[in-house]
Amino acid sequence: MKMATVRALTISTLAIFSIGALAAAQDAPASVSPLFGVALPSGYRDWQVVSVAHEAGDLNDVRAILGNSIAMQAFRTGRRPFPDGTIIARLAWKYESSPRNDAIFGKAQSFVAGAPTNVQIEVKDSRRYAATGGWGYGQFVDGRADPSEALMKTCVTCHSKLPAPDDRIFTSYAP
Amino acid sequence: MKMATVRALTISTLAIFSIGALAAAQDAPASVSPLFGVALPSGYRDWQVVSVAHEAGDLNDVRAILGNSIAMQAFRTGRRPFPDGTIIARLAWKYESSPRNDAIFGKAQSFVAGAPTNVQIEVKDSRRYAATGGWGYGQFVDGRADPSEALMKTCVTCHSKLPAPDDRIFTSYAP
Numbered sequence: 001m002k003m004a005t006v007r008a009l010t011i012s013t014l015a016i017f018s019i020g021a022l023a024a025a026q027d028a029p030a031s032v033s034p035l036f037g038v039a040l041p042s043g044y045r046d047w048q049v050v051s052v053a054h055e056a057g058d059l060n061d062v063r064a065i066l067g068n069s070i071a072m073q074a075f076r077t078g079r080r081p082f083p084d085g086t087i088i089a090r091l092a093w094k095y096e097s098s099p100r101n102d103a104i105f106g107k108a109q110s111f112v113a114g115a116p117t118n119v120q121i122e123v124k125d126s127r128r129y130a131a132t133g134g135w136g137y138g139q140f141v142d143g144r145a146d147p148s149e150a151l152m153k154t155c156v157t158c159h160s161k162l163p164a165p166d167d168r169i170f171t172s173y174a175p
Numbered sequence: 176m177k178m179a180t181v182r183a184l185t186i187s188t189l190a191i192f193s194i195g196a197l198a199a200a201q202d203a204p205a206s207v208s209p210l211f212g213v214a215l216p217s218g219y220r221d222w223q224v225v226s227v228a229h230e231a232g233d234l235n236d237v238r239a240i241l242g243n244s245i246a247m248q249a250f251r252t253g254r255r256p257f258p259d260g261t262i263i264a265r266l267a268w269k270y271e272s273s274p275r276n277d278a279i280f281g282k283a284q285s286f287v288a289g290a291p292t293n294v295q296i297e298v299k300d301s302r303r304y305a306a307t308g309g310w311g312y313g314q315f316v317d318g319r320a321d322p323s324e325a326l327m328k329t330c331v332t333c334h335s336k337l338p339a340p341d342d343r344i345f346t347s348y349a350p
Contacts, residue, residue, distance in 0.1 A: 052227045052239045052268070057284035064227045064239060093227070093349050101345060104336045109232035113349040161279045170276060174268050174288040
């Protein structure tokens with residue numbers, strides 16, 4: 001093949017890839033978060049546990065905070081700030097009492113996870129997200145990104161209120 | 176080497192191994208549970224999450240229920256009874272309010288995991304634990320088995336009160 005032909009084919013291929021990228025960008029509101037472009041990481045449900053928590057009030061959920069392998073190593077060794085590549089997934093479910101369990105224990109004391117509410121993802125990329133302390137955010141319901149820019153701004157507002165040594169992360173490792 | 180010599184060496188070796196086994200048995204109260212002989216499985220802290228929960232009352236903990244790969248497959252496919260080899264780990268931590276988080280959110284609503292309380296392990300072995308519905312139990316604090324036989328009996332009592340289709344397991348998979 002002559003060089004000119006190779007070059008023409010390469011340009012055609014690039015053009016096809018660009019059309020593909022454009023199509024993906026048009027889907028952006030469903031697959032990635034606004035402002036940050038954070039996607040739901042594949043396999044996050046299988047990640048290891050950082051900790052668990054309960055938020056009462058309007059949220060009224062019970063939650064698990066999971067981390068990818070970079071996150072887990074940082075949590076376990078106390079490394080701060082978190083290195084680039086850290087991804088933290090906060091899963092939450094409705095906080096529900098369990099009449100079945102309460103009957104067995106003889107006391108009203110058992111609260112369990114009901115239907116899933118949403119999943120929040122935090123990605124550390126100190127260059128891409130330099131303006132927000134190195135963190136990008138996304139919130140997902142049924143696998144789809146919440147399209148609210150205002151919501152994304154509340155992530156930044158609250159996380160930035162944490163003491164500096166926490167590197168904008170609420171959760172500590174639960175041994 | 177003559178056969179007699181080989182036999183003598185083999186017997187000596189067996190004797191050494193037996194002494195080792197005896198020493199292990201004497202340590203039993205620390206490494207395995209009474210009645211069931213259940214040990215803390217290596218690597219359980221890295222297992223995947225089945226669900227999370229909060230027990231109020233005297234326990235007052237927040238907890239994560241993790242499963243080995245056999246357990247996770249059964250939880251996710253709804254397979255009951257659980258197959259032999261299923262191991263479920265219930266980790267629990269003190270249920271503590273977070274004044275730091277509450278101050279940031281402007282509401283008293285945030286409850287997080289404090290110090291670890293104990294880890295409970297359930298092992299499915301339909302032959303070994305035939306008398307207790309196929310399940311063996313253990314409770315561990317700082318990696319050491321609780322030596323109380325009475326405690327182990329309470330595991331059986333409560334779990335056996337669950338409806339038969341639950342196969343003596345309180346937790347459902349939280350998607």
